[in-house]
Amino acid sequence: MSDPYLRLTGIRKDFGAFTALKGIDLDIARGEFVCFLGPSGCGKTTLLRIVAGLEVQTAGRIELAGRDISTLPPAERDYGIVFQSYALFPNLSIADNVAYGLVNRKVPKAQARARVTELLALVGLPGSEGKYPAQLSGGQQQRIALARALATSPSLLLLDEPLSALDAIVRVKLRQEIRSLQRTLGVTTIMVTHDQEEAFAVADRIVVMNHGAIEQVGTAMDVYRDPATLFVADFVGRINALPATPQDGGVRVGEQVFRCEHASLDGHAAGRELRVYLRPEDVLARPIPEGDPNVFEARIDKIEFMGPYCLVRVSADRLGAHQLTVYLSLNYLAEAQLEVGSRLPLRLLPDRMRVFA
Numbered sequence: 001m002s003d004p005y006l007r008l009t010g011i012r013k014d015f016g017a018f019t020a021l022k023g024i025d026l027d028i029a030r031g032e033f034v035c036f037l038g039p040s041g042c043g044k045t046t047l048l049r050i051v052a053g054l055e056v057q058t059a060g061r062i063e064l065a066g067r068d069i070s071t072l073p074p075a076e077r078d079y080g081i082v083f084q085s086y087a088l089f090p091n092l093s094i095a096d097n098v099a100y101g102l103v104n105r106k107v108p109k110a111q112a113r114a115r116v117t118e119l120l121a122l123v124g125l126p127g128s129e130g131k132y133p134a135q136l137s138g139g140q141q142q143r144i145a146l147a148r149a150l151a152t153s154p155s156l157l158l159l160d161e162p163l164s165a166l167d168a169i170v171r172v173k174l175r176q177e178i179r180s181l182q183r184t185l186g187v188t189t190i191m192v193t194h195d196q197e198e199a200f201a202v203a204d205r206i207v208v209m210n211h212g213a214i215e216q217v218g219t220a221m222d223v224y225r226d227p228a229t230l231f232v233a234d235f236v237g238r239i240n241a242l243p244a245t246p247q248d249g250g251v252r253v254g255e256q257v258f259r260c261e262h263a264s265l266d267g268h269a270a271g272r273e274l275r276v277y278l279r280p281e282d283v284l285a286r287p288i289p290e291g292d293p294n295v296f297e298a299r300i301d302k303i304e305f306m307g308p309y310c311l312v313r314v315s316a317d318r319l320g321a322h323q324l325t326v327y328l329s330l331n332y333l334a335e336a337q338l339e340v341g342s343r344l345p346l347r348l349l350p351d352r353m354r355v356f357a
Contacts, residue, residue: 004063005030005188006051006156011060013046013212018081020046022212024060031186033179035199038209039235044192045160047209051190052158053077064155079156080149084164086141088133094120094144095129101152119147120180139170146178157182157337159191175202196236200224208232224279230356233277238311240283240324242276244355250277250293251355254320258351259293274354280311280327282352285344294348299325300340304335311337314346 004027006176011024021043026036036044049055051062053074062070069077080101088097095104095116120126123143125136132143142162149157159178163171178302179202182189193199199206200220208215208223208231227233234241244251250259251274260276263292288295298314301323310333312326328338338344 001249004028005032005065007061007063008047008051009046009061009063011050011062012058013043013050013055014058021050021057024214026207026214026217028188028190030065030188031190033182033189033202033204035203035206036190036192037196037199037206037236038067038194038207038215039328040194042209044207044209046200048158048160048190048192051156052079052081058200058293060126075192076156077156078152079158080152080154081158081160082142082149082162084161085140086133086165088141088145088148090133092132093129093351094131094136096135097144098147098151100148101252105152115149115151119151122150122184123147124177124351137170138166142166142174142176146181150181150187155188156188157189159189161192161194164193164195171181171198172201178202181352190298208236210235225352227354230275232348233356234352238280238325240278240280242322242324244274244276246274248273251353254316254322256296256318256357257293258348260353260355261351262353262355272357275355277354278348278352280325282349284347284349285312285326285328285332286347288345288347293346294350295345297343300338300342303338303340314344316346 006028008024008026012019013021024047025044036047038044046055050057060070061068064077079255082156089100097121098116099112102115116129120128123146125140125143133144136144163175175198177185191202203215203220207219210231216223216232221274223232223236227236233239244253247257250257251278296316296318298316300312301315302313304311309327309329312328313323314326314352315323336344
């Protein structure tokens, strides 16, 4: 990234003896949609609030378009923010809620009315100017909160878990609309979320955080397919984790030595304890020619119905006491007449196995 639009350098935040952020460095490009993803307490909301000026960093620098905003009050940072709780004024009409920032900036009334009309159409609620927040559903209120955040054409749009209070169906629909709107307007956006599916669906890049530090920054595919640390491998998506040791250029799990093409296997001394990670979709269930070192026979221990597919837990004598989770389609299970106790051949994809010390 040659010229970042937003640059965070050495951002640290202490609350007494507790360090919430441990020297965060991050560059965000103009027009980019970035998600801060991580478990509760990892520091993602604190980092967003520091960007907004709602928290003051203990150390570090924030630059927006080359301008140092590290010590500026929130009103001078040129951002719009949407909270989980909507934070609409219940005693103001929808038009007045959306126009709130414009009024504070003394925008002429006619111009403000035109902007409100434009934004309500943009978020899919035209003609709702005269209503009040209590007359709208949760999803509609969040659209109004989004319109209010965009009213002043901010340089940054900050979203603090904006969809977590909504029903699942509404959440999916609104996240698609937010992403579409962000692309249309080209506004640089940061969203805090603990929902991995949500981050995967909307983000250009995902910042995975843990204990006040950044574990990995990358696209959804990068983070899912090539986790950089043990934490990311464990936290993002479903994963199989198998204890192993290096042997003969591969990894030994139980009695079987599997071929593994992951570069991180290089340099591990023989006998050293490792963990092999791979996704359920990277364990294939199908007839495969003999002679492949990554093939073994497994026994089905449990089948969990998940709609269009099933989570199938399997074990194999050759792997010792370790179970694997495999995704199998309903059609495959029915056609192969598989049930608990059935045996099936499996293959671990050598290029999808990730190895960590």
